Amino acid sequence: MNHGTSYNISVIIDNLNIINSGGVYYRFTESLFSLYAANSSVSNTYNGFESHFSESLKSKDCNVKGVESLSVIEIEDCRFHNNLRGLLFTTDEDYFQSSNHHVAIIVKSCSISDNSYGLFIDGGLLTSSTHISVIDIELVGNGRNEIIRCLSILLDNITVTNSLSTGLVIIASAVTVENRLVFKNNTGEVGGGMAVNDSSIVALSPSANLEFIDNHATYIGGGIYIDENSKFQFKQNSSSIPLTLKDNTAGVAGNDIYGFIASFSYFNLTNPNISSSHPVMAFFCDPDNNGTIPIDTDIYETQNHDEFEQQIFPGQLL
Template identity: 45%
Template sequence: MNSNAISLSNVTVANSTYTGLTLERSLVTIKNNLIFKNNTGVVGGGLAINDSSRLIVSSSANLEFIDNHASYKGGGIYVEASTLSDIKLMTPNMPLTLINNSAGLVGGDMYGLYKLPYDNQFKLIHIGLTSTSDAQKICSCDPHTTTSYKNYEKKRSDQHIYPGQALKLNVALFGYDYFRSLTSTDGTVQVYNSTGNLLSQTHIPNTCSLIEYTPKLTQTGYKSYLVISSSISSMDTRIIFNFIVNECPIGFRLDKSQGSCTCSQSLSRENVTCDINTLNITHNGLLWIGTYHTTTPFNANATNPNACIINEDCLLYCSPNPVTFKLNHTDTQCVDNRGHRMCGSCTEGYSLLMGSNKCGQCHNNYMMIAWIALFAVMGVLLVVLLIALNLTVSVGTLNGLLFYANIVKLYEPVFSRKGALPVLSQVISWINLDFGF
């Protein structure tokens, strides 16, 4: 409806698949009954008051909203407060019935109706009234608790980031219900920098929602802030969000052209990538990257520009498959339970198996004594075998056998990385007097 002035009396709007009645730049007076039943719209199921329109309720009027639905907001009544649209009561305590109205997101019965004077209110007839309005306040929140104005986070610690990492803040928007209590609502959240420039804007629902922004940073070691605001600019709708920019962690350097921490010069090579958000380093395998002192524990986000980084090809004991790891956990690059620098030793709780290049779990002391006794017996049996077969050094057969056995043993990790010939490997180990199993 688009009219300068119109009067309605004894009107029933029912079963409409659009908003029952929409006012645009209109002045409408309700003389008597105005009833909305079973209407469906997007913004405003029964009645939508837009574009600076005004609905005047006379002293003899009666308003009823029953079983209306809006797929977005304002199931019964929607008032576009941003354009100063409103409802005016000629006398207080006019009857307003709201029963079984609903909305897809917010304002099941009413949306945007909260500015009526305290001494000139409707006499509500309702069952579980639900209403809210456009965002009037913005607060930081905890996504693991119920979203309510009472539960908002009053204190926020400064957030530490590296260049290239996203700043993250959970926020919630609150509007006023009919009784002017704060209830959750949806709206647009805007992010401004310290100089007041708009950086981004995001629409969030009526829940505690995550806002992310990744600034492009060209320097480190300083403190700054962002302003998080709803679309209504007032001091109550702003959050000052402080953050500190740290130096890039070990293995990363600041690339000013990207405004982000990337692989340091010691890590830069083909097929090596660094992710500052997860602090992960990825390569295609057969490569070992790590610090020189692998036995010294440190946090993955530690900063030390003078840290010694090793970045070398690793054909033995390193995984041939793509690997993703952090610099404080380089053992991920190794296979066969190996670890430490260049995968050169067994990880904690493992030891090198006799007759093998693999690492196995250490057994208890009694088991070790049993193995030693077994090896002692087998040593005696080997000497008896050599004498019985006349495999002496003077014959020459033993020299040749030992020579070729040692050559094969030396290159065994190259010929058979995964122990594809376990029987041959065991025989070679025995010839070399290595009686492992």
């Protein structure tokens, strides 16, 4: 479905099963719309279910005076199985910057399984006026799940299992976690369960509960990989957030965690015998060249590697 300048388009999909076709593809340009999909499934297709926001017109050409440009996409109780691409939201880079649109996207109570790409969201650096909520979702056996360039996305009660190329990759995004976020039996090269990259922020609400169990990385970060520019952030009144790290493995370093978390004081470790570096007084070695990756914090200055006689990689047995 492709449409351009329009006002108040409403699309409802209910009890629709799509098998062995191109899938479902929606291309939104300058319009106000609502899309509601429920009790439906898409399987054995190429696109799966994709929504694409395309910049082909400027909002100044189709403003409606006195009407807020608010559009809604809601997908509930749907199943996306064995597609090349499962559930996707993609955006032309300047779509939201050049328009006055506010878009709310809600994905709730869905199963996304056995797709080459399971959940894939490329926000094109969506503005804060665009919010995505992913609630009560199971991601099972997908090749990869990825969130890129999203400035406002909520993950609420998410389970990620049996992924083949990292359970969830977060790139240049701001993600808020509420309630459970579970990673079990996922594999990857850098980050088995979750990889947080490119200055991403994972904000943990007081209700957050994180579990990383039986994940494996062939290189580093069996449970979690966090690059040096990314961080966990704790929202107001966050304390004693349950964190389970159990039976994760990595081929080189960091069975449970490889990277930097500023303080573990906010976490209630359900299994305190984790394999990682010291959470604060840490500098991280590159296993390939015996160099270091400097880490700065608000409290501690970067450590001078030359002052130490022995290198210990995060996760390396002593």
